[in-house]
Amino acid sequence: AQSVTQPDIHITVSEGASLELRCNYSYGATPYLFWYVQSPGQGLQLLLKYFSGDTLVQGIKGFEAEFKRSQSSFNLRKPSVHWSDAAEYFCAVGARAGGTSYGKLTFGQGTILTVHP
Amino acid sequence: NAGVTQTPKFQVLKTGQSMTLQCAQDMNHEYMSWYRQDPGMGLRLIHYSVGAGITDQGEVPNGYNVSRSTTEDFPLRLLSAAPSQTSVYFCATRQTNYGYTFGSGTRLTVV
Numbered sequence: 001a002q003s004v005t006q007p008d009i010h011i012t013v014s015e016g017a018s019l020e021l022r023c024n025y026s027y028g029a030t031p032y033l034f035w036y037v038q039s040p041g042q043g044l045q046l047l048l049k050y051f052s053g054d055t056l057v058q059g060i061k062g063f064e065a066e067f068k069r070s071q072s073s074f075n076l077r078k079p080s081v082h083w084s085d086a087a088e089y090f091c092a093v094g095a096r097a098g099g100t101s102y103g104k105l106t107f108g109q110g111t112i113l114t115v116h117p
Numbered sequence: 118n119a120g121v122t123q124t125p126k127f128q129v130l131k132t133g134q135s136m137t138l139q140c141a142q143d144m145n146h147e148y149m150s151w152y153r154q155d156p157g158m159g160l161r162l163i164h165y166s167v168g169a170g171i172t173d174q175g176e177v178p179n180g181y182n183v184s185r186s187t188t189e190d191f192p193l194r195l196l197s198a199a200p201s202q203t204s205v206y207f208c209a210t211r212q213t214n215y216g217y218t219f220g221s222g223t224r225l226t227v228v
Contacts, residue, residue, distance in 0.1 A: 043219055044207065104165065107152075107159035
């Protein structure tokens with residue numbers, strides 16, 4: 001069964017500081033990996049996704065993530081955080097086409113990011 | 118192209134009442150799914166469908182029914198609402214070898 005762990009429930013950073021949000025996944029093969037962001041009372045916005053190819057993925061809003069197969073990780077990074085980045089961030093793993101798990105998206109518990117001025 | 122449309126956006130039910138959460142998409146995606154979001158638990162899969170006439174259970178299916186008579190629509194039915202079903206519900210579609218598109222959510226309160 002696929003699963004996702006986000007070890008940090010809450011992270012606080014100062015504006016302008018760098019950010020890394022951790023994500024570890026469990027999946028039997030090469031997964032589809034996603035990062036979503038959710039502002040309070042809002043829906044989910046896709047930041048970036050990994051399907052194949054280059055393991056360093058660039059996303060919107062200056063975010064990037066690196067897929068490390070050996071560590072089963074897909075950590076999200078940003079070199080300089082802005083106050084508007086304060087939100088909740090979700091890592092998710094999805095099964096590839098075919099099989100009974102196709103289409104199932106499994107989410108981590110989320111990491112709440114607070115940005116201090 | 119509206120994407121994924123969920124209605125209603127907000128709903129308050131009394132315990133024991135029934136209702137249907139609507140989800141409609143205009144992207145011709147085969148795969149559709151329902152999730153519920155609860156604080157500290159992320160999003161959990163309730164039911165999903167890989168095409169018209171085909172549905173299956175997810176992680177937390179109890180208390181919910183679904184059907185898929187058309188590609189466009191995937192309604193979620195609560196037969197007898199319970200306070201434990203107070204949550205935010207999201208509908209999502211997926212295109213093969215692509216990503217997922219989420220609706221804006223339905224916030225349900227059961228009193």
